[in-house]
Amino acid sequence: xxxSCEKDKLNNLVQTALRGVSNRVTMPILSGLFITAEGGRVxxxxxxxxxxxxxEMDAEISESxxxxxSGRLIGDIIKNLPSGAVQVETGEKFMKIKSSTGExxxxxxxxxxxxxIPVWEGEAVLKIPGGEFMLxxxxxxxxxxxxxxxxxxxxTLVEKNVGDASLKFVSTDSYRLSxxxxxAQGAVADWEDSIIPTKTMNEVARLAGASDADVEMxxxxxxxxxxxxxxVVSSRLIEGQFPNYKQLIPKGEKTDAKIxxxxxxxxxxxxxxxxxxxxxxxxxDHLRIATETPEVGDSSEEVPxxxxxxxxxxxxxxxxxxxxxxxxxxxxxxxxLDDPLKPALIRTEESDRYNYIVMPVRLR
Amino acid sequence: MKxxxxxxxxxxxxxxxxxxxxRLFDPELEGRPVIVGGQPDQRGVVAxxxxxxxxxxxxxxxxxxxxxxxxxxxxxxxxxxxxxVHYSGLVRDILDEYTPQIEHAGIDEAYxxxxxxxxxxxxxxxxxxxxxxxxxxxxxxxxxAGLSTAKVVSKVASAAAKPDxxxxxxxxxxxxxxxxxxxxxxxxxxxxxRASLHDLGIHTVGDLSLLPxxxxxxxLGSWGRxxxxxxxxxxxxxxxxxxxxxxxxxxxxYDTDTIxxxxxxxxxxxxxxxxCLALRRDGLSTxxxxxxxxxxxxxxxxxxxxxxxxxxxxxTVYRTALELFERLLDSGVRIRLVGVALTxxxxxxxxxxxxxxxxxxxxxxxxxxxxxxxxDRIRERYGFSSIVRGSTAALVPGRGGPARGRECR
Numbered sequence: 140x141x142x143s144c145e146k147d148k149l150n151n152l153v154q155t156a157l158r159g160v161s162n163r164v165t166m167p168i169l170s171g172l173f174i175t176a177e178g179g180r181v182x183x184x185x186x187x188x189x190x191x192x193x194x195e196m197d198a199e200i201s202e203s204x205x206x207x208x209s210g211r212l213i214g215d216i217i218k219n220l221p222s223g224a225v226q227v228e229t230g231e232k233f234m235k236i237k238s239s240t241g242e243x244x245x246x247x248x249x250x251x252x253x254x255x256i257p258v259w260e261g262e263a264v265l266k267i268p269g270g271e272f273m274l275x276x277x278x279x280x281x282x283x284x285x286x287x288x289x290x291x292x293x294x295t296l297v298e299k300n301v302g303d304a305s306l307k308f309v310s311t312d313s314y315r316l317s318x319x320x321x322x323a324q325g326a327v328a329d330w331e332d333s334i335i336p337t338k339t340m341n342e343v344a345r346l347a348g349a350s351d352a353d354v355e356m357x358x359x360x361x362x363x364x365x366x367x368x369x370x371v372v373s374s375r376l377i378e379g380q381f382p383n384y385k386q387l388i389p390k391g392e393k394t395d396a397k398i399x400x401x402x403x404x405x406x407x408x409x410x411x412x413x414x415x416x417x418x419x420x421x422x423x424d425h426l427r428i429a430t431e432t433p434e435v436g437d438s439s440e441e442v443p444x445x446x447x448x449x450x451x452x453x454x455x456x457x458x459x460x461x462x463x464x465x466x467x468x469x470x471x472x473x474x475x476l477d478d479p480l481k482p483a484l485i486r487t488e489e490s491d492r493y494n495y496i497v498m499p500v501r502l503r
Numbered sequence: 504m505k506x507x508x509x510x511x512x513x514x515x516x517x518x519x520x521x522x523x524x525x526r527l528f529d530p531e532l533e534g535r536p537v538i539v540g541g542q543p544d545q546r547g548v549v550a551x552x553x554x555x556x557x558x559x560x561x562x563x564x565x566x567x568x569x570x571x572x573x574x575x576x577x578x579x580x581x582x583x584x585x586x587x588v589h590y591s592g593l594v595r596d597i598l599d600e601y602t603p604q605i606e607h608a609g610i611d612e613a614y615x616x617x618x619x620x621x622x623x624x625x626x627x628x629x630x631x632x633x634x635x636x637x638x639x640x641x642x643x644x645x646x647x648a649g650l651s652t653a654k655v656v657s658k659v660a661s662a663a664a665k666p667d668x669x670x671x672x673x674x675x676x677x678x679x680x681x682x683x684x685x686x687x688x689x690x691x692x693x694x695x696x697r698a699s700l701h702d703l704g705i706h707t708v709g710d711l712s713l714l715p716x717x718x719x720x721x722x723l724g725s726w727g728r729x730x731x732x733x734x735x736x737x738x739x740x741x742x743x744x745x746x747x748x749x750x751x752x753x754x755x756x757y758d759t760d761t762i763x764x765x766x767x768x769x770x771x772x773x774x775x776x777x778x779c780l781a782l783r784r785d786g787l788s789t790x791x792x793x794x795x796x797x798x799x800x801x802x803x804x805x806x807x808x809x810x811x812x813x814x815x816x817x818x819t820v821y822r823t824a825l826e827l828f829e830r831l832l833d834s835g836v837r838i839r840l841v842g843v844a845l846t847x848x849x850x851x852x853x854x855x856x857x858x859x860x861x862x863x864x865x866x867x868x869x870x871x872x873x874x875x876x877x878x879d880r881i882r883e884r885y886g887f888s889s890i891v892r893g894s895t896a897a898l899v900p901g902r903g904g905p906a907r908g909r910e911c912r
Contacts, residue, residue: 384858501853
């Protein structure tokens, strides 16, 4: 393999693929990047066996071939080279990187040992603007659980709604649940509802945010594939039944409050200094938020609100409130409540596209 | 005119508290040597002993077997901790009437700051006598007391006043009182410290007070400076009243080392229950759970886990403790001790769950909350052993079987 290209372009490619590298000691090959040069394209791939990243670019190829080298080493050296032309050449045991500054050799690993990475085949099923995809993930991913013992809760449910050609992202850790509905182009009816690891969703959102291209999605060989321009992310799916969340949606028959989003976030952040669980009193024209840690201190403050229905006092984990409020895109947030021991709804005012349902805390 | 601003620090110490409580239940124990902690053929130590037993050289923390040799004719009792806690609470109720400035230093001793109580109750000397009289009349328990301007002096004075006595050390007389006493009478001077002081030729508190502070510091570090002040009757410490605990832990040492791991698992459940009961009484929750295992060779192992959401429910604590235990367990080892410790304590609150049935145990956290609350109420009224889980019944004295181990705080 002999490849000539610009250092900056190669660096982008390598740094992108590096996000998928695994440092599992039991499989050293996964710490490597799989590099292929063929037909005028260089491909760099990585995988941790759950998620794979495959990035390509055009390059001048004098001799095709493939190899695996340590991701950390090639990443570090290419990043530190000056801009300009570089040449990458594989040999029997070492990959050679030549630049204006000198020549660097990296020990090669066996490309045959590297796991198969899915290659995108055929057409996309769905297409979503990158910015919208990123926003939707930012609004939902925080509600996912880090607890690997309950795999279903570490994922994001991606569910179709054929009626209005939309897609719903849903995450929950069983204490709160967040969902976002986004418009999708393409054959929405052909999409198979599935639970995608939230870690993958976050990675795709990050890559989408760094690119102008749309996010394209499809299922292939029981994996989900995302394509963003020249980049393909593939991931295993999470098996299991996502909790039935639809019957949870609070009706908000008792109490409905509209509050300035930034004022409320600031108040909750101040209250969090004095304790995690907070008492939220919802009164005629204001909210009162109070926290305390005995023998340490306490806080109490009021935030103006337009309240209809009954007054209510309810307890919340402040961190969960913040996560929910941050997802609201309007100036005012809407809060709907049925009972101090039943789920509360936080959403964007006059819109049902973003919904955050949080279970209250029973205060002592 | 008397100085009404002068600090009036009292140390109240119940005399042989456990034994005195036992004598309330069985007056025949009066005048006989009594040893609380277990039988002489059991492993374990003396938790308390009466003055009659002390005459034979028995003292607290001595192995029961040794006490058995020194004083074989004593009455040996396994102890009734529930009763001790109950009477300790009654003593506290009396103390609470005189000042809110109280530091409970243990189940049987407390410091009171009566400085501000003069207006309402008169001279501290009289107040202390009144308190002692009330504890004796209303509860039938003897208590000794020390009064001075400093915690350390009052503590030494109450010890010197025993049994059933009261000693006041007036301001300015501290040095004269402390000087002739052996150094080990000062709180904090244990056998090791005493030995190193003896090496320096220091035998009395007076010797200690005359030593340059630097010399003491070079031997004992920063503790040396504090001890030097204490020897001169100086103690600026205030009361540490009502502070919330930083951790809650319970552990059990088995009478004989065991390979019955199912029993150890049941013990974990019992310990989780007891820890959570203590948490709920203080209105706290935990976010960090530790399990401690000691093998028969005394090697001790611990594992921790931090929870996503803090809890005060034994269902969650036990589930986590069990996972930690399975990871700690090497099959074949004999287990001597098992313990559960909870840290990361904060104000309690029960985080509700959106979906029930997602966790292996405990369907709905609010339901669990109601259940625990009901059980707590029953136990508050009828005692801990009045309601127990089937799998722990064999471990709870008075329920289904003999106690298989001793539980300690």
